[in-house]
Amino acid sequence: MNKIDAVFEGGGVKGIALVGAVSVIEEHGFQFENVAGTSAGAIVACLIAAGYTAGDLKNIIQRLDYRKFQDKGWLDKLPGLGAALSLGFEKGIYEGKFFESWLQDLLDRAPRGRVKKFKDLIMDEYKNDPRFRYKLQVIAADITRGKMLILPRDIVDYGILPDELDVVLAVRMSMSIPFFYEPVILKDTTGTTCYIVDGGILSNFPVWLMDDGTDNPPWPTFGFKLVGPTDGKPKIINGPITMFAALFETMMEAHDAYHLAEAQFARTIPIPTLGVGTTEFNLSREKSRRLFESGVGAARKFLQGWDFEQYKKKYRQKRA
Numbered sequence: 225m226n227k228i229d230a231v232f233e234g235g236g237v238k239g240i241a242l243v244g245a246v247s248v249i250e251e252h253g254f255q256f257e258n259v260a261g262t263s264a265g266a267i268v269a270c271l272i273a274a275g276y277t278a279g280d281l282k283n284i285i286q287r288l289d290y291r292k293f294q295d296k297g298w299l300d301k302l303p304g305l306g307a308a309l310s311l312g313f314e315k316g317i318y319e320g321k322f323f324e325s326w327l328q329d330l331l332d333r334a335p336r337g338r339v340k341k342f343k344d345l346i347m348d349e350y351k352n353d354p355r356f357r358y359k360l361q362v363i364a365a366d367i368t369r370g371k372m373l374i375l376p377r378d379i380v381d382y383g384i385l386p387d388e389l390d391v392v393l394a395v396r397m398s399m400s401i402p403f404f405y406e407p408v409i410l411k412d413t414t415g416t417t418c419y420i421v422d423g424g425i426l427s428n429f430p431v432w433l434m435d436d437g438t439d440n441p442p443w444p445t446f447g448f449k450l451v452g453p454t455d456g457k458p459k460i461i462n463g464p465i466t467m468f469a470a471l472f473e474t475m476m477e478a479h480d481a482y483h484l485a486e487a488q489f490a491r492t493i494p495i496p497t498l499g500v501g502t503t504e505f506n507l508s509r510e511k512s513r514r515l516f517e518s519g520v521g522a523a524r525k526f527l528q529g530w531d532f533e534q535y536k537k538k539y540r541q542k543r544a
Contacts, residue, residue, distance in 0.1 A: 227443040228254045229434040230272070234263025234424040235450040236401070236502030240285050240512055241495045242268045242448050244519025247278035249446065252527055257443065258347070258356055260433045262423040265448070266362035266398040267327070270391060273345055273360035275335030284330070285512065290505040292322050320396055320405045328392045342376040342394070343387035355436075358386070363423030363430050364397035367407075368416065372426040373397070374433070382410045382418070398423045404503060431488050439541045444532050447492035452499075487539040495522040 228249070232242050242265065261269035271281060331339040339345060342358050350356040354377055364373040366381075373379075375394040376386035397408045400421045407419040423430075431447035496518050500511060507515075 226254050227257045229258040229445040230256055231431045231433060232261035232265030232268045232448045233429040233450050234265045236264055237290055237504050237507050238450050238497040238500050239264030239268055240515040241497055241519035243281045243285060244516035245448050245493050245495055245523035248520055248523035250278045258359060258434055260361040262363040262428050263399045266395045270360055270395050274331055274339045290507055293505055318405050324392050324396055339391055342389050362394050362398040363427050364420050365423050365426045366418050366420050368418040381412050383413050444491055449492050449494050450497050451494045452497055490535055493522050493526040495519050
């Protein structure tokens, strides 16, 4: 099998399209080595790192009721001002507890054996290289310190050893859409209380993360990028929740959308998301199916023109 590293962009429920693309990559005999992602991309990367196949992931998303991710606490359930009170006191509308239990249940039953902490995802051949020690890396954002976090390596800033970081907690940080989900709160080594949210606000598509800086990498990195519609269709805003969703979605879609370097784009699978919203948790089965098929079609088109040797000659060996 041909090895690849993979980086998955975030995009909420649009991440269904990522699974469709993964299915084609697997069909063509590629094997995932190191994987990384942001937000929904971190979820897909996490499950791949734990040994789940594209077929497994397809079954998971077909059974999943995405509305359960909108788990309200007691403040949210108060009529009238519930959402506003939750934002004021808890800094987010939804708890994220269902997500944590859902993901941990999947990791408890992972094909490669139970995954709890990042020490369960150590790559033996790279265990002495902090850049590639772990099969999984995810991006989060510490908005208190104004810093992007590459997890698990940066968790040392909070007095936690990377090996000992819970995988679910790292992914929970990465998918904590501001205002929509309560942020993860940690104290750093100085005792400062830090609010950690979705990494998409700083790097929603960290395709650079796996680069080793050499002219002749042993295998390629594929980027899986979610591409929104370009028809300028306005977002419907009829309250604070839809306003925050529109704000965050605009931020994620605009990030690198027009400035992706040619060398990065050449190894990227651009996947149309068919106008589906990041927080469209009431997604119909038909829309879900179409998203999956969009990923399938995008990956097939990409592979038709992919040539690793030509890629290296054009973009990695110019100095030779």
